[in-house]
Amino acid sequence: MQFSSTRSYIASEDLAIAVNAAVTLQRPLLVKGEPGTGKTELARQVAESLGMELLEWNVKSTTKAQQGLYEYDAVSRLRDSQLGEERVHDVRNYIRKGKLWQAFEADRRVVLLIDEIDKADIEFPNDLLQELDRMEFHVYETGETIRARHRPVVIITSNNEKELPDAFLRRCFFHYIRFPDLETLRAIVSVHYPDIREQLLTTALTQFYEIRETPGLKKKPSTSEVLDWLKLLLAEDLGPEDLKREGRNLLPRLHGALLKNEQDVHLFERLAFMARGQR
CATH class of the missing domain: 3.40.50.300 (P-loop containing nucleotide triphosphate hydrolases)
Structure with missing residues (x-):
């Protein structure tokens, strides 16, 4: 066996x-x-x-x-x-x-x-x-x-x-x-959400890895958390354009599925404040 x-x-x-x-x-x-x-x-x-x-x-x-x-x-x-x-x-x-x-x-x-x-x-x-x-x-x-x-x-x-x-x-x-690479994570997602639109998946996973790689993050979101996040995105019928993060919207959409403590939420709020100050 x-x-x-x-x-x-x-x-x-x-x-x-x-x-x-x-x-x-x-x-x-x-x-x-x-x-x-x-x-x-x-x-x-x-x-x-x-x-x-x-x-x-x-x-x-x-x-x-x-x-x-x-x-x-x-x-x-x-x-x-x-x-x-x-x-x-x-x-x-x-x-x-x-x-x-x-x-x-x-x-x-x-x-x-x-x-x-x-x-x-x-x-x-x-x-x-x-x-x-x-x-x-x-x-x-x-x-x-x-x-x-x-x-x-x-x-x-x-x-x-x-x-x-x-x-x-x-x-x-x-x-x-080890945390799965992009190709493996796409395969994992396809098992759970086989009908997810390709453009939404690409945008969401790109943003997800950007969040994981943010310097100073206390708790990196995991595989189970990205699956929860995608489930919410599908339930809200959001498209890739709804996930844009710029200016005051530097926090990811429905971020409560990905960021699990106030330090990490404040980190993204500070980054948004700094981004506004550099304009």
């Missing part, structure tokens, strides 16, 4: 090679890139392309590695023991299986997405080393060892908010999703 672009996802050649290499090596694929470049969607498309079920583990700042294995609800067991419940005699009734456990016991090979691993504590990746390496873990409350029936395809995403430990990186196949 080989992954490549799908009907709804354009994967660059190097990205497809990275996915297939990780599958062949049976190593986690660590994917980094700007927010909005399709890292999470990649896992969904890999699962669909390879005909596998997708399990998503969305990591938060409070997430602990143990939660991916299982959680033992001692409080509920204590309460049930006080109430004289029969179920209290079987500790398995109080164990909640995590995403890794679900992936390990699946009847078929699955895709396991560990999304935004860099949000968690710095020890989080190291705490998963043995489980991802050996594909097994021990359940202390029951004394059993859970081993993977089929080694899952593990895709891990990171927005590079913090550095990941070297020991963890050594066990991964790494790929950085």
